[in-house]
Amino acid sequence: MTEHYDVIVIGGGPAGCPAAVQAARLGARTLLVEKNGALGGTTTVAGVALPGLFHAWGRQIIAGIGWDMVRRSVALTGRELPDFTQWELPHYKLQVPVSPAIYASVIDETVVASGADLLLHTMVARVRRSSTGWDVTLCTKEGLIDLTTTMLVDATGDADVVAHAGLPRHANPNRQPGTIMVRFGGYDPKTLDYEVLDAAYERAIDAGDLVPGDLQLFTKPMHKFLRNHGENAIHVPGIEGGTSAAKTAAELAGRRTLMRVHNFLRALPGLEGLTVDRWAIETGVRETYTIDGLTRVTAVDYTNGRLWDDAVSFSFYPIDVHNHDGDGIDIRPLTFGTFPTIPRGAMIPRGSTNLVVAGRAIAGDQDANSAYRVQASCMAMGQAAGAITALAAGSAAAAVDVPIEDVRAALRAHGAIVPGDPDAPRTEAQSSSTELATPDRTHVS
Template sequence: MPIADEYDVVVCGGGAAGCTAAIQAARAGARTALIEKNGILGGTTVVASVNFPGLFHTRSGRQVIQGIGWEFIAETAARGGAKLPDFSIPYPPKHHPRHQIWVNKFIYSKVIDDLCLAAGVHLRFHEMPANIHEDSEGLYVTVAGKTGLETIKARKIIDATGDANAAGLMGYAMERSEYRQPGTLIYRMGGYDPKDVDKRVLERLYAEAFASGRIAATDHSHPEAGDPPLWRELRTGGGNANHLIGIEGDSSRTKTEADLKGRAVLMNVYRLLRKVPGCENLEIDYAANESGIRDTNRIIGEERITGEAYTGGYIYPDAMCYSYYPIDIHRHDGNDIDIRPLADGIVATIPYGALIPKGSKHALVAGRCISGDDEAHSAYRVQATCMATGQVTGAAAAIASKNRIAVGDVDLHELRETLGRHNAIVPGLVSKGIMEGEK
């Protein structure tokens, strides 16, 4: 197949990790293409409606993730699409959502459009990698688009698909959790007033539906003490409320199954609530385009992040960014969540080696499919950390492409300096006589 175009860096996936990676690579001087299966940037934040990126700050308010990902947030806020919380107000353990940042999905995605275009990123929407071939001349990426197949050439590739799809096409080794964390379909309800709802009737109708198998305990969140199931959803209007257990999501087939299940679960809830007095006019005002997937594949990298190192705040010798989200394991067989915040004063680090598939010369991975165990993955999979790892891979790929070297041979000092010039917060980067990360 003839070569349709040539790039220094090709990024697969236009979510939190891929957008930061592409912008960073382009700003560092690399001719960069960004391949995205949808027609909009932002990934899970936009298409799965997980539009509350975090965490960029510690509980006490110290910012530990900045750079390009923070540009997305700051510019969205400047355009009226987000309101930043007061990060100086500490929150109690397990109350980290207080430092999440709710963004308007349209404005957020338009901000990323503008930053990509300003950086010179070549946006390739409605495409997915179908085959990746590597030889001494470089990488040949065949993409499937609306008009068929097309091959582009690249010196380096960044897998930011979330499921390590590109790394899988290249044959790199993967690992998976024994049990996958469930997914969630986010939604919003309206057309009713909670004060008009009879809780006793709700409880009776729910019990009947549960006994007949028309609704499951995982179709909704845990009820609060003294409240019937689904009351919390009525009070809040829905949101991040269900657990789609037994799904995968790393292939087109299994992602289809996950999306179908998400809508079926929401229909169960809708049908039940419409029978409750006070909810006769209840409507589903909004449902995300896709079910959010938490857990599929992870690469086996040159290094592997462990839960022990993450929660202990271990500073890897090749640490390139921070992560602060708590351990956040959604149980595979129910709607329980194991949340374990980091201890006061602890901030986790992400090593460069965890972004390199073992044995890779031309491929890097960013986002939730980097190398780590189940515990660490449950924390670093969130958007802010994905942005930070994306910026690291964008800088590293640009350096490796320019110098015609393997990604594992990138000089770590040069990589840290490059990230620092682009406003990233980098462990080990000396600035004004202070080692970043020290109090």
């Protein structure tokens, strides 16, 4: 590990890993810093092992580094990719199930092979501007270490680096609930008496043994919850997660909720043998902070499929706002033929020249953020951030001043699909009659 880097990436989740790999492949001296013991973030540590969406209306719109890692991990486990031509299916059926263990190992190999340095079990402690970029202090097991870098990528999901740099962050007043990922076993959903179970649920709510939102839906939730073995269905409202204290509260709340649900279920007829077959060590947090960017993506921009002049990647997912009190999800599918894009300006904090944000913390309103926060979109943003910062470091330019065609050329060369290219999809006006029929679309990330 050197004392000076061209690019330091903080956060090794869906955005940070492609960012580090892309920067290193472009010849930048790159360091990737991750607080956990495994790379992959939401996919591995928070247990949402369903990356998506890489395709829109049957066409691939996100490829490149993140897609290559996902595809390779699927092949190594002998699984098959979904049939992406079946675009009329509920969106969650077009996400790509991966083995977290294999996927984490594939990321390890990809990052190391790129030439990037890697520090796990490490967090950023301090960031200060310098005449040539940034002075960065990292907190390692052996103590604090000081490094310098020309460019920084904030891929923390919480805009932690932005806050350390003294730049503003925005938080919505009603943040979406978190989810603790779990899969219950030890029972057969087809043999259960759901009228009896729903009545027991109502008694438990009245007695305070369960909290509304524990099973995601407030009214008769038992059939849906147990049919899906509780996966991606336990809402943990009232959490923030943007600070260590808030993260601690979120983890305690998540496990408290899991224990409450477990104890309730095991006391019911037919569920006496209930088991916890797997669970995620971290409670998943959907939103914390977003940045004050040069550009802000609104729901209108997103749902209209705006092609930004400085677009660097695609995104595709319905508006997917989990109600802040834990009661269900507001899902608004996109109109057929809509291909949303992500602008570079939304990734650059106002007041900074050599800091780029990738992932859910880019500038956008809550509705747009609920869609572009998902893993495939973050992977595409991360690869773009790696290209922007590597090129900026190599030319001594500000992130916003790197010619956008140079960024796009670098992305193309490394397998990404670039908005605006002749062979890339483009949103065209559609009549309201072309909106998709949407079968059960409630089991989502």
